[in-house]
Amino acid sequence: MHPTLEFEEHLWKGGYLRVVGLDEAGRGALAGPVAVGAVLLPPDAGLLRSSLSGVRDSKQLTAAQREEWAAHIRRVAIAWGVGFASAGEIDRWGIVAAVRFAALRALSDLRSSFDYLLTDFQLHLPSLDLPQTSLVDGDVRSLSIAAASILAKTARDAYMVEMERLYPHYGFAQHKGYATLRHRQAIQAFGLTPLHRRSFCAKTG
Numbered sequence: 001m002h003p004t005l006e007f008e009e010h011l012w013k014g015g016y017l018r019v020v021g022l023d024e025a026g027r028g029a030l031a032g033p034v035a036v037g038a039v040l041l042p043p044d045a046g047l048l049r050s051s052l053s054g055v056r057d058s059k060q061l062t063a064a065q066r067e068e069w070a071a072h073i074r075r076v077a078i079a080w081g082v083g084f085a086s087a088g089e090i091d092r093w094g095i096v097a098a099v100r101f102a103a104l105r106a107l108s109d110l111r112s113s114f115d116y117l118l119t120d121f122q123l124h125l126p127s128l129d130l131p132q133t134s135l136v137d138g139d140v141r142s143l144s145i146a147a148a149s150i151l152a153k154t155a156r157d158a159y160m161v162e163m164e165r166l167y168p169h170y171g172f173a174q175h176k177g178y179a180t181l182r183h184r185q186a187i188q189a190f191g192l193t194p195l196h197r198r199s200f201c202a203k204t205g
Helices: 006-013 045-051 063-076 087-093 095-110 143-166 181-190 198-204
Strands: 019-025 034-040 079-085 116-120 132-135
Touching: 006 019, 006 116, 006 143, 019 095, 019 143, 034 095, 034 143, 045 063, 063 143, 079 095, 079 143, 087 095, 087 198, 116 143
Parallel strands: 019 116, 116 132
Antiparallel strands: 019 034, 034 079
16 A cells, blocks of 8 residues: 555645645654654645655655655655654653644744645644644555655654764664664663653663
């Protein structure tokens, strides 16, 4: 299954021409921020089907493919943005609130107007007085959401690779903060860093 423009085309026909797709990356990691990508694609189905034909949910692509498609998305999109919420914010406010913080920052990073949001499931933004639809498996159903997932994933991965330089014993460049055996063993050996979500790490024992 690959994402389509079914939802976007329906909205375009209804007069919503500036539809933003939103998706997150890093929700379940033990360390690092959560990231949200926001993508405003042009209301041109022919252009998008030809230029973004290989875009998929980021989890279905290799790292090299994600980087390649991220570059294409940034060229084709009217506007795009990425927002982060830190491990400290996740610990203080909880993951749901932190994802919403990151989403609002991604929308601010767009520096563009928009009139509708298509979001992956659990990414509804009640603080915005704006029509929005939250789709179950949105990243495999909507091209806008899939594109957002790629930008969120590549931006967060790049950040975690940079953090490897500060904390070389943890393997952040490889596992990106997720709960691999190597990561859990490093926590046991070296303790927690400021990147670690203490509320998540406590649940791993």
